[in-house]
Amino acid sequence: MTHEPITQSHCQERVLLVDDDTALLHALPLTITLRIPHIKVEITDSAIEALKRLEQMEYDAIITDIKMPGMDGLALLHAIKERSPETPTILITGHGEHDLAIQALRGGAYDFIQKPIDREYFLLALQRAIHTCRLRRQVREQQRALESYATSLEALVAERTKELQEANAAKDRFLSIASHELRTPLTSLKMMIQLLHRRIEQRQLSDNTAITVIERATRRMEVLVQDLLSTSLIELGQLQLHKQPHDMVALCNTVIEEFQMTASPPVTLETKMPTEPLIAVVDSIRISQVLLNLLTNARKYSHAAHPISIHVMRQGETCVIEVHDQGIGIEAEQLPYIFERFYRVQDTKDTVQTSSSQGLGLGLYITRQIVIQHGGHISVQSMPGQGSTFTVSIPLNGQEDPS
Ligand code: ADP
Numbered sequence: 429m430t431h432e433p434i435t436q437s438h439c440q441e442r443v444l445l446v447d448d449d450t451a452l453l454h455a456l457p458l459t460i461t462l463r464i465p466h467i468k469v470e471i472t473d474s475a476i477e478a479l480k481r482l483e484q485m486e487y488d489a490i491i492t493d494i495k496m497p498g499m500d501g502l503a504l505l506h507a508i509k510e511r512s513p514e515t516p517t518i519l520i521t522g523h524g525e526h527d528l529a530i531q532a533l534r535g536g537a538y539d540f541i542q543k544p545i546d547r548e549y550f551l552l553a554l555q556r557a558i559h560t561c562r563l564r565r566q567v568r569e570q571q572r573a574l575e576s577y578a579t580s581l582e583a584l585v586a587e588r589t590k591e592l593q594e595a596n597a598a599k600d601r602f603l604s605i606a607s608h609e610l611r612t613p614l615t616s617l618k619m620m621i622q623l624l625h626r627r628i629e630q631r632q633l634s635d636n637t638a639i640t641v642i643e644r645a646t647r648r649m650e651v652l653v654q655d656l657l658s659t660s661l662i663e664l665g666q667l668q669l670h671k672q673p674h675d676m677v678a679l680c681n682t683v684i685e686e687f688q689m690t691a692s693p694p695v696t697l698e699t700k701m702p703t704e705p706l707i708a709v710v711d712s713i714r715i716s717q718v719l720l721n722l723l724t725n726a727r728k729y730s731h732a733a734h735p736i737s738i739h740v741m742r743q744g745e746t747c748v749i750e751v752h753d754q755g756i757g758i759e760a761e762q763l764p765y766i767f768e769r770f771y772r773v774q775d776t777k778d779t780v781q782t783s784s785s786q787g788l789g790l791g792l793y794i795t796r797q798i799v800i801q802h803g804g805h806i807s808v809q810s811m812p813g814q815g816s817t818f819t820v821s822i823p824l825n826g827q828e829d830p831s
Contacts, residue, residue, distance in 0.1 A: 441467045441558050442485065446478045446492040446504065447520065456491070456545075463551050467558075475499035479507055482515075489538070489557040491518045494528050502528070502535055509536045514564040516557035520545070602770055605788055609652055613645035620645070644692070655790040658717075659769065662797045667714075669801055674712050675705035676747045676822065680740050683719045695727055696735035706740070706747045708824045714798045715822070721791040722751040722818045728787075730755025730815065746804075747822045754815040763808060767796040795820075 441464070447453045450473070457469040470487075472478050476499055478492070490508060494501035501519050508517050516538030521529045529540040538560065539553045620638040627638070661667040684697055719738075726736040734754040741748050758766060758773060765771045772789035799806045803823050810816035 441488045443467060443469050443489045443491065443554065443558070444478060444481060444485075444487045445469055445471045446473070446475055446490065446496070446501075447471075448473045448493060448496045452493075452520075452545075456550075459547055460551070460554065464555065475501070475504040475507075478504060479511070482508065482511055486512065487515050488561045489516050489518065489554060491520065491541075491554070493520045494525070494532060494540075495522065502531060505532060505535050505537055514561060514568060516561050518553055518557055598770060602788075605770065605772075606652070606656070609788055610649060613648040613652075616641055616645045617649075647690075652788060655788055655794060658794045659790050662794065667797065667801065669711040669714060669798075671709045671711050671802075673707050673709050674715075676708050676710070676715075676749075677701050677704075677706055677740055679710075679712055679715060680719060680738065680749060683716045683723070684738060687720060687723045691727060693732050695732065697723075698735050698737040700737070700739040700741075702740060702742055704742075706742055706824060708747050708802075708822050710802055710822060711798075715802070718795045718798050718820060719749065719751070721795045722820070725791060725818075726751050726753035726755065726816070729753065734815075742824070743821070745824045747824055749820045749822075750817055751820075752815065752817040757812040757814050757816055758808070758810040759812050760810075763810060766808065767792045767806070769793045 443460070445453065445456055447456075453471050453473060457471060460467055460469050470481065470485075472481065473496075475492070475496055478490070481487075482490075492501045492504050496504075499507075505517050505519065508515060513536075517536075519529070519532040519537045519540045520543060521532070521540050522543050525542075529542070532540050538557045541550050541553060620641045623638045624642075658667065681699075681701065684699060688695065688697060723736065723738070730736065730753040737750075737752045739748075739750040739752070741750075762773050766773065768789075770789040771793070772787065796806050799820055799822070804821045806818065806820050808816060808818050
């Protein structure tokens with residue numbers, strides 16, 4: 429027996445007819461295609477062959493004789509239910525085989541047709557079966573889409589929850605660091621004010637050490653508050669740059685001068701500057717903040733006796749600023765994190781300069797954000813115990829602020 433399908437071009441529905449009755453196997457497809465033109469009917473006289481085809485193809489309905497040699501229609505129905513439960517199966521029963529018909533329905537048959545076949549009834553049953561199959565598949569697709577949507581929603585909720593937990597942990601960490609860092613200068617302010625009170629009472633005002641300490645503590649608190657403000661502006665996307673053309677060499681020299689005047693204990697700076705001006709369109713206040721942060725860190729994390737060197741140079745259309753110290757350096761595994769918000773290398777407290785505190789872990793974060801907003805980048809090279817070099821690159825062809 430050949431298994432040639434009776435085909436129609438552009439057919440959408442596909443049904444499989446299984447019957448060992450050759451006459452019926454050829455007559456029924458004609459009956460079907462005459463009434464349902466776009467249907468593709470495949471035929472086979474064997475249930476085993478039908479199962480093989482079912483493995484490669486999805487059918488919209490299967491019509492099978494109930495009595496066949498070898499595997500019969502009921503066994504085939506059972507196998508179809510297992511492999512392709514959405515495919516409706518119509519069974520053809522002999523005249524008066526009610527018991528078999530009931531068995532078929534109990535076994536999950538969609539319908540049964542009695543021989544001799546009533547053409548109208550058969551075609552209606554087939555159309556209903558095909559329609560049911562389409563609906564079942566639509567439901568399955570929608571169910572899958574819903575399931576995958578639910579899965580993606582679950583993943584999104586988990587991700588957001590994690591982000592919120594991290595943000596909450598960062599906030600807690602920040603509150604603890606901020607309160608701790610602000611408490612130190614506040615305590616010295618309180619102590620110095622009490623001392624001044626006593627001296628005023630005793631009229632001993634020749635020594636101005638207390639004033640110096642107050643100034644330093646106030647300056648420290650000012651820096652902390654400025655860092656907090658800058659971070660909050662960055663986070664809100666509101667860090668506005670007011671860019672104007674500036675000579676980077678002159679700008680760096682001014683910052684170095686200011687830093688040397690305020691550094692306590694005094695610091696030795698070695699500078700190497702180009703002889704020509706390097707004009708870049710920058711926000712001078714923010715770029716000064718960048719350099720001051722790097723110098724403060726270089727000072728904070730190295731011995732007072734070791735000089736800090738600053739090298740400003742032109743590399744193509746870029747102004748490169750290198751700040752090098754011979755301080756404690758940074759472990760390789762910490763390097764990827766030092767530009768993150770609130771990140772502070774642990775256990776540096778004992779190694780930082782006595783007059784400085786470690787800080788909020790915001791300086792390098794702010795520095796990097798400012799550099800990025802100027803279209804530049806910042807990198808670091810460091811060896812524990814030998815020192816660090818921070819390199820900032822700022823493009824010389826930046827855009828002037830239109831405001
Ligand atoms: P902080 O206010 O704590 O100094 P920063 O963001 O400026 O915060 O720096 C982050 C961390 O990077 C610091 O805690 C410090 O451990 C490390 N670090 C920064 N600069 C240097 C440097 N020049 N030498 C060694 N460690 C540094």
